[in-house]
Amino acid sequence: xxxxxxxxxxxxxxxxxxxxxxxxxxxxxxxxxxxxxxxxxxxxxxxxxxxxxxxxxxxxxxxxxxxxxxxxxxxxxxxxxxxxxxxxxxxxxxxxxxxxxxxxxxxxxxxxxxxxxxxxxxxxxxxxxxxxxxxxxxxxxxxxxxxxxxxxxxxxxxxxxxxxxxxxxxxxxxxxxxxxxxxxxxxxxxxxxxxxxxxxxxxxxxxxxxxxxxxxxxxxxxxxxxxxxxxxxxxxxxxxxxxxxxxxxxxxxxxxxxxxxxxxxxxxxxxxxxxxxxxxxxxxxxxxxxxxxxxxxxxxxxxxxxxxxxxxxxxxxxxxxxxxxxxxxxxxxxxxxxxxxxxxxxxxxxxxxxxxxxxxxxxxxxxxxxxxxxxxxxxxxxxxxxxxxxxxxxxxxxxxxxxxxxxxxxxxxxxxxxxxxxxxxxxxxxxxxxxxxxxxxxxxxxxxxxxxxxxxxxxxxxxxxxxxxxxxxxxxxxxxxxxxxxxxxxxxxxxxxxxxxxxxxxxxxxxxxxxxxxxxxxxxxxxxxxxxxxx
Numbered sequence: 001x002x003x004x005x006x007x008x009x010x011x012x013x014x015x016x017x018x019x020x021x022x023x024x025x026x027x028x029x030x031x032x033x034x035x036x037x038x039x040x041x042x043x044x045x046x047x048x049x050x051x052x053x054x055x056x057x058x059x060x061x062x063x064x065x066x067x068x069x070x071x072x073x074x075x076x077x078x079x080x081x082x083x084x085x086x087x088x089x090x091x092x093x094x095x096x097x098x099x100x101x102x103x104x105x106x107x108x109x110x111x112x113x114x115x116x117x118x119x120x121x122x123x124x125x126x127x128x129x130x131x132x133x134x135x136x137x138x139x140x141x142x143x144x145x146x147x148x149x150x151x152x153x154x155x156x157x158x159x160x161x162x163x164x165x166x167x168x169x170x171x172x173x174x175x176x177x178x179x180x181x182x183x184x185x186x187x188x189x190x191x192x193x194x195x196x197x198x199x200x201x202x203x204x205x206x207x208x209x210x211x212x213x214x215x216x217x218x219x220x221x222x223x224x225x226x227x228x229x230x231x232x233x234x235x236x237x238x239x240x241x242x243x244x245x246x247x248x249x250x251x252x253x254x255x256x257x258x259x260x261x262x263x264x265x266x267x268x269x270x271x272x273x274x275x276x277x278x279x280x281x282x283x284x285x286x287x288x289x290x291x292x293x294x295x296x297x298x299x300x301x302x303x304x305x306x307x308x309x310x311x312x313x314x315x316x317x318x319x320x321x322x323x324x325x326x327x328x329x330x331x332x333x334x335x336x337x338x339x340x341x342x343x344x345x346x347x348x349x350x351x352x353x354x355x356x357x358x359x360x361x362x363x364x365x366x367x368x369x370x371x372x373x374x375x376x377x378x379x380x381x382x383x384x385x386x387x388x389x390x391x392x393x394x395x396x397x398x399x400x401x402x403x404x405x406x407x408x409x410x411x412x413x414x415x416x417x418x419x420x421x422x423x424x425x426x427x428x429x430x431x432x433x434x435x436x437x438x439x440x441x442x443x444x445x446x447x448x449x450x451x452x453x454x455x456x457x458x459x460x461x462x463x464x465x466x467x468x469x470x471x472x473x474x475x476x477x478x479x480x481x482x483x484x485x486x487x488x489x490x491x492x493x494x495x496x497x498x499x500x501x502x503x504x505x506x507x508x509x510x511x512x513x514x515x516x517x518x519x520x521x522x523x524x525x526x527x528x529x530x531x532x533x534x535x
Contacts, residue, residue, distance in 0.1 A: 050342055051382075052439075053365030058356050059284050059321060060087045061363050062441035063348045066385040072373040076335040077300070080291065080346060080367065081385045083441035084318060085326040086283055097280050098197040098355055100131065101152070103138040103185040103232075104167075107206035107239075109176045110143075116207050116239050117172060119265035123272040125164045130276050131155045136198070137163060138188050142181030143173030144212045152192030177212035178204070178247070179223055182234070186227055197355055199282045199320060202227070202234045203275055204251065205268070209244040217250055224254035225306060231286065233257040233319045235275050239265055241520035245402075245527040252531065254306050256319030259531045261524040278322045284361065287318040287352035289329065294344035294368075296336035303330040303392045304534035321352070326441070327535065330388050337371040344368045383431040384440055387450045390427055394420060394454045395533040398461055398526045405465055405523060417462040424455050457529045464522035 051068035055061050066079030104124050108117065124139065131137060132155065139150035150166050153159055185202055214220050224234060235257040236248040245261070252259035260271050291314045293299065299314055307316045307329075316329050337343060345367045354361035381389070397420040404413035428451035440446075445453070 050366075050368035050370070053348075053367065055365045056350065056361075056363035057087055057089065058354045058361055059287065059350060059352055059363065060085055061289075061348065061350050061365070063365060063367060064382055064385065065345060065367055065369055066381045067369060067378040068382075069370040069372050069377045070335060070337050071375075071377040072340060072371050073337055076337045076371075078333060078335060078345075078369065079381065079385050079389065080331045080333055081328065081382070081388055082289060082291075082348060083326055083328045084287070084289070084321070084350060085441070086321060086323050097282050098199060100135040100279050101138075101189060101192070101198045101200040102127070102131070102135065102276075102279070103140065103189055103200075103202040105140045105142065105181045105185050105202055105204045106170060107176060107178075107181070107208065108141040108143050108170055108173050109206075109208055110172055110174060111176075111208045111242065112239075113172055115265045117170070119268045120205050120239070121167055121170060123268040124167045126269055127272045127276055128155070128160060128164050128167070130273065131160075132280075133157065136192060138185055138192070139163070139167055140181050140185045140188070141170045141173075142177055142184070144175045144177050144180070146177070146180040146184035148184055148188050152188055175212055176206065176208045176210050178206060178210040178251075179214035179220060180212065182223060182227065182251075186230065186232060189232065190230070197285075197353065197358060199279055199285060199355070200232050201257070201275070201279055201320075202232055202255075203237070203272070204234055204248075205237045205239060206248065207239040207243050209242075210247065217247055220247055221250045221254045224251045228255040228306070228317060228319065236260070237262055237268065237271055238524055239268070241517055241524060243524070245524045249527050249531050253304075253534075256306075256317060258535075259528055261521075261528045263521050263524075278325070281322040281324075282320050283323055283355050284321040284352040285319070285355065287321055287350065289316045289318065290314075290349045290351070291316070291331070292347040292349070293333075294346060296343070297345055298334045299331050300334055301332040303332075303389075304395065305329050318352075328388055328441075330385070330392060335369070335371075337369075340371055340373050342368050342370050380430075383447055386427060386431050387447055390424060390451065390454060391533045394424065394458060395530040397458065398530040398533070401461060401465070402523045402526050405519070410465055410467070414462050414465050417458050417465070421455055421458050421462070424451055424458065427451065428455075454533065457526075457533070461522065461526050461529075464518070464525070 049068075052062075052064035054063075061082055061084055063080070063082040066081065070076045070078060104127065106120050106124065112120065128137065135155045136152050137150060137155060138148070138152045141147050141149050149170060150163050153163060155163070182202065182204065189200065210220070214223060227234060232255065234251050234255040236252045237260045238245055238248045239262050241263065249259045251257070258275070262268055262271060290310075293312045293314070302314065302316070305316055307314055309315075314331070318327050321327070333345065335343065335345070347364065347366045349364035350362065352361045380386075397416060401413040401416050404410075404416065428448070431447055431451070
C-alpha cells in the first residue's frame, strides 16, 4: 500500500474515533442558559393548526384567531378570541367549595319605602338561611352614609338568628351614596380574618341614582376596579325602574360581577338565591389571562372587558369561575404581515387559584397565522369569532338605543334596532355556511342559538319601544293628547259634537315614552341584556 493511502486511512480512523467520543455523554459544568429571541418572527412553514389551541384541566381555554391565513400586507388585521370555561372533566358532584365571604349592601334611602325595603330585608334574611356553617357574612346599609349592620361574622347555629334579627332592624334614611356602602363593606371585609381560599362576593341592591359620595360613572368604575383588584367582585341588583342602570351595570362589569334588573321587588329572593347557588359552585378564583403579543402585533381594541397593559402583554382579569360558567374576551389586532410564512401572533397564558385541587392552576398555548401572497388567504372570519363580534355589536346597539330613547328619539331608537336585526339575520345565514370548518369552544352555544338569542333581545327592545295602540273609540288627531310608551292618550271629542258655552276640559297628556314606567323598565331590561351579551 502506498504511503499516501495509508495516511488517508489513518486520518479517517481518527475522525471516526473522534465522532464516537463526541457521541458519548460526559459530565460537564452547568452553564447558564441564555434565551435568544427568535428572529425574524416569521417562519417558513406552518405547524398544524397554529390559529387555534385548547388547553387546561379544571379551567379550559379555547383560543383562536379570526383568520388562519391573511394576505401579505403591511397593515393587515384579524381578531383574537378566547373562551374560558370549566372543564367537562370536572365532577361537580364532588365539588366542595371553600367557605364563602358574602357582603350584602342594601340601599336604605327613603325611596326604598314599602315593598322595596321589605322584600330586600326578606331576601337578605333568606340568604342567611341558605348559608352554611363556616361561611362569613357582612351586612351594610346606606343612605347618605353607611352603617355596618353586621360586622364580618361566621355563620354558626348560634349566630344565624342574631344576624337575621340585625338585618330586620334596618330602617329607612335619606338620599343615596352607593360608594359609601361599597367602601364600608370593603373596609369591613378586609379587616376580617379570612381563611385560605375563601370565595368573596358583594351583592349591591339599590333603587335610585347615587347623589352623594362618588357620583360620576368614571369614579364609580375606578372604585369597582380597585375592589376587583383586591379580590371583591360586585353583583348589582337594580330594583324597580328608577335606578341608574348605567352606573349599576358599570360597577358589575368592571368588577367581574353580574347585573340584574328586578321590576317587581318580590323577585329579589330569586336573584339572591341565584347568586348564592353560583357562589357555592365556585371552582376557581383570581383568574387572569395574559396575552403576550409577538413582535409586529398591535392591539387596536379590547371589546367589553377591563384590561391593563404590561409591556407587550395585555392582562385580562376574569375573577371567579363557577361550574358550567363561560367567560370570553375578544381583541382586534393589527398584523405587520409583510413576508410570506407563519407569523407568531401571541402566547396566551391563564393563571388561577384552583379551588378543587387547592393549588395554583395554569394553562397556556400559542397562536400564529399564515401569511400568503398567492391569493389563498382566509376571507371569512372564524364563525365563533364572528358570533362573539356580533354579540359585542348587539350589546352596543342596545345601549345606544337606550340613549336615543331616553332623549325622546323613539323612532331613531327603533330604527337602530331594526337595522341590527337585519344585520344579524344576514350574519347568521352567512356564518352557518362555514360553521362545520371550526370546532366550537367548550361552553359556546350552537351558532344558530347564539344568533337567535341576539335577534330575540333586539326584537324585544324594538317591540317595547313601540307606541301602544290607541284606546277604542279615540279619534286620531283629535283631542291633542300625545301617546307615550305603555300608555294611551285621553280620548278627544267627536267632530260633530254639539257646541257648548264652556269648552271641554283638555285630556290629561300621557307621560312621554322615556319617562313612564314601562319605558323605564324597557331601558333597564335592555341594559341587563347588553351586559349579558358582552360577558
